[in-house]
Amino acid sequence: MKHIITALVQNQPGVLAHVAGMFAARGFNIDSLVVGRTEDPELSRMTIVVVGDDRVLEQVRKQLEKIIPIVKVRDFMNVSYVERDLMLIRIHATPEKRPEVVELVNLFRGKVVDVAKSSLLVELSGAEEKVEAFIELARPYGIRELARTGIIAMPRGTQSDSRQTDEADE
């Protein structure tokens, strides 16, 4: 089972190594780990997708909290949240196939960001399932290269029925 955890960390050398080392040393499996700046120049946010049961999740959270430059840890258990994964994907597309691929990209609300003789570079973001669905549909054309950022996530402002609006968007 996958869980998303975010950690607000002080911008200090070695924090990323510390977190990565802790995961390795304690045998936790991570699917992705994303680090980026926040609104506060002193702090960065790590978004980690952990594979494991609830007990593993609890241990991961507690072990993260023990790392001194980690200021705040939050997990998304029982919380409604928005997740996004950004992908750049280069798809094999000869001029004859190009319209088909572009249509597919449009259906997924992706963007063609570079066009070459026999390929298209596509930018696509969304929840993980959406990104993976696109990859599956793109596969028959031939995937030349693929890069993903991994997931970032944030809880929703109001927990009630805002979910619908977002799903409609997808």
Added chain:
Amino acid sequence: MTKKSKSSEGASFLGASGAELFDRILQEEGVEVLFGFPGGMVLPIFDRLYSSPIKFVLSRHEQGAAHMADGYARSTGRTGVVIATSGPGATNIVTGLANAHMDSVPMVAFTGQVRSALIGNDAFQEADITGICRPITKHTCLVKRVEDLGRAMKEAFYIARTGRPGPVLVDIPIDVSTSKLAQEPNLQIALPGYKPRISGHIRQIKLAAEAINASKRPVLYVGGGVIIAGASEALRELAHKGKLPVTTTLMGLGAVDEADPLAMQMLGMHGSATANYAVQDSDCIIAVGARFDDRVTGNTATFAPKAKIIHIDIDPASISKNIKVDIPVVGDAKDSLERIIEFIQPVDRSPWLEQIAQWKKRYPFTYEANGNIKPQEVIDTVAKLTDHDAIVATGVGQHQMWAAQFYKWRKPRQAIISGGLGTMGFGVPAAIGAQFGNPGKTVIDIDGDGSFTMTMVEVITAVRYDQPVKWIVLDNDYLGMVRQWQEMFYGRRYSATPHPCPEFKAIAEGFGARGISIRDRAELADGLNEALRHPGPVVVDVKVEPEENVFPMVPAGKSLHEMELGKLA
């Protein structure tokens, strides 16, 4: 968490070098003794220490200095401090830091580092020591500017001694030590992610007390956290008020007086049969400052199968890590116990206490004092001669388990034992550190020949600084604990465990200490007595029965009640 930005004396640091700042902050932190070894990248600091009022103790190996700081800290409750140079000096203290980390010992280690501009260039004696030590310390920090040094040091001491204590490493490049402060440094601690003061939630405190009151067969399972928190008195009060039998871990030895009828001594792999049976039969385990280590629980699937588990610990990550806990209380042990006591009602538990008394009578730790001198007999004799009141360090192995079983511990901070990491060689220097922290008290290291040989060079340190430590070596010419496993589980194939020893008496004398050899039972009490009365350091070499085994023993992976009892069976 906030502190004054200036030094507590209000003095200015303007114009001071990093080395001077180092010295003055150590004094402000109340450091009275510093253990270590010099080298190129700490030359400016040692130049400053030359005229500092802080006592410096030169070990013969950096590992020894680290264990001395550890022994000092365990025996006094104060923070131990060690300093080493960059590269090999720093890597030599790694074992000492890992050891302190596993047992939650407050320590601050300072290492020299190559000039900032050279870091990452594979400079002479360069090692990424903060990287190496990150997983084996509570915190590490590389100081890049002299303006940050004071704050980093203050934070290091604060982190080391608060919450669940542990070692902190501060790495100081040589140019930071030599630079002068062009402005007043900011000494304010800034640790937004560190909140060590946790008090148990009242709801959990009450739930714990209710579960204890409802229990028919409770067991207090007490670890080192009780000693660290200074909670022994509260623990004893709780045990007596609630009539709760107590077992301790290796780290918890001394938290309760083992002469107390409620005391069941140590539990676990080599624990007392009474404690292990009681845990397996209990309907309520109250774990305090303990962490359900595999040496304690045996097979976790069958650990205390009938019990509701209450766990009081300051480290939330210890809760439900190895064993699912029913009632967690996250907080300081002393505070939590004192608050639980209020809600404890006197309950008649005579059948349970009667059962425990029977087990204690039927299954005491025992040995037969015939043939060669028995190692247990040596500890028994030392315990009686010192009225169970000495500070006792050990190495790691059979002798350590026998010391745990036979010394009959009385008070907290008396046992100086490497528990979590199981570091052979710990006892020799740790006893020296404990002696520095406890002048005038009897400090003994009960050691094995294997552990003793690893660090015996530090006897020179004790001689030089006139520290009257008594090393008692239970010398069986084997690496005994490994040999015992080979005997029991590997068909007596003694691979690499025969360990012929040199004349420890002659070595001790060569080092300038007193040396005593005991080869015969008739000499035992007198020889030990002579050692204890000698005003200086003494090494006592006692040749003991080479193939004695430690019992009871829970074989790896078995349940606590499946222990092998040896001669008791």
